[in-house]
Amino acid sequence: MPARTLAGLLGQDDVSVYLRRIVASGRYGNAYLFHGPSGVGKGTAALAFARAALCDHVPGAAPVTTRTLEASPSLFGDAVAVPSPASKSPLDPPGDDACGACPACLKVAGLMHPDMHFLFPFSGEEKQMESADSAYHETLQSLREDPLHYFQYDKAASIRISQTRELTKSLAYRTYEASRRLVVVRDCDRMREDQFSTLLKSIEEPGARTVWVLTTSRLSRVPATIRSRCQRVRFSPLSEALIRDTLIEDAHVEPDEARMVAALSGGSLARAIATRDEDPRKQRDAALALLGPALKGDAATLWEACRATMNFGRTGREALRRMIEYHELWLRDVLRARYGAPEETFVNFDKVYAIRELAARVDAREIRRRLTVLEEALRSIDGNITADLTLFSALARVGGRRLGEGAWPAHTAGRWDY
Numbered sequence: 001m002p003a004r005t006l007a008g009l010l011g012q013d014d015v016s017v018y019l020r021r022i023v024a025s026g027r028y029g030n031a032y033l034f035h036g037p038s039g040v041g042k043g044t045a046a047l048a049f050a051r052a053a054l055c056d057h058v059p060g061a062a063p064v065t066t067r068t069l070e071a072s073p074s075l076f077g078d079a080v081a082v083p084s085p086a087s088k089s090p091l092d093p094p095g096d097d098a099c100g101a102c103p104a105c106l107k108v109a110g111l112m113h114p115d116m117h118f119l120f121p122f123s124g125e126e127k128q129m130e131s132a133d134s135a136y137h138e139t140l141q142s143l144r145e146d147p148l149h150y151f152q153y154d155k156a157a158s159i160r161i162s163q164t165r166e167l168t169k170s171l172a173y174r175t176y177e178a179s180r181r182l183v184v185v186r187d188c189d190r191m192r193e194d195q196f197s198t199l200l201k202s203i204e205e206p207g208a209r210t211v212w213v214l215t216t217s218r219l220s221r222v223p224a225t226i227r228s229r230c231q232r233v234r235f236s237p238l239s240e241a242l243i244r245d246t247l248i249e250d251a252h253v254e255p256d257e258a259r260m261v262a263a264l265s266g267g268s269l270a271r272a273i274a275t276r277d278e279d280p281r282k283q284r285d286a287a288l289a290l291l292g293p294a295l296k297g298d299a300a301t302l303w304e305a306c307r308a309t310m311n312f313g314r315t316g317r318e319a320l321r322r323m324i325e326y327h328e329l330w331l332r333d334v335l336r337a338r339y340g341a342p343e344e345t346f347v348n349f350d351k352v353y354a355i356r357e358l359a360a361r362v363d364a365r366e367i368r369r370r371l372t373v374l375e376e377a378l379r380s381i382d383g384n385i386t387a388d389l390t391l392f393s394a395l396a397r398v399g400g401r402r403l404g405e406g407a408w409p410a411h412t413a414g415r416w417d418y
């Protein structure tokens, strides 16, 4: 969603106001660190900020060509050209945001402004330069064309050393068209130690006209030295209602489905968009079907079913997360039913009868116990786990079985300590 403006950021009003104030003042810090949960618009905001900062109509960004280079002491000196009122476009540019119409805005929207650098992680071998290069350009193309593009990486994805090297080289030169340079590094926590130190050097360089915008959803993995030199901008999870409405309006998802996908999104629009084409009810039913053998203590059937369900290859982690979350949403509805909440607050509103029936049968303490088991499983997902075993273990415990109890399949023995 590269063409979004700061004013049009979804659900991040404080951030939008803060960034527009910076753009309006024309006074930028050396580096900003956008942090918060994944999929809430940090990357989109970073690009929107870059676009606003480079727009021909905001203070201090005027193209080099409109200035008399000889007259100004340096590119970074006081002689910053502020566009005269006469040069204002008929669209009446906002001055604190991208106008959307000037050449600079169009170039940034097309991700081809020479003074904007955009780095993001991707997977694959560092040595395979050619495939890395094409993967980079493919992503850019998709970002240009698909307004609902979302970034998805596997665990090993990283920011290329070749990319940071190339960037460092170009920082030594003057800017091409604007008076400042914007470097956006998405998911900067996926850099290596030495990449961070190179970055640190550039951030600290006095007089540099480069504005760094780093994003991360894993703040603790960003070295403290970087964190302390950046102005931090915190992003919040998006509301379920906002995600639901965006799914309906922009992704044309059916309202009932949108509601369930939004409930499963955990406040992440990217996640909701990633799962929009899947049938959430069918998936939920498949997830809940595993409870049968778990409650009966039928370990062999449960194990086989978990293995069959978790056969998702590289997406195993995300699939596992969703399987567990369907169970959570279900149990939360049961709790709602127990406490007499109105039916329209249920996420599984198509299963009201079954939910009420379970609520009448199982007490709240037991439901909470099951929820705790599921929460633990969710927390373990980012660790070194095996998807099928984690699901098996969690559901066995939801069903009331402790590990090591009863006749579990022999081939899972000894593999439960994760």
Ligand SMILES: [Zn+2]
Pocket (backbone or CB within 6 Å): 054, 055, 056, 057, 098, 099, 100, 101, 102, 103, 104, 105
């Ligand atoms: Zn503009």
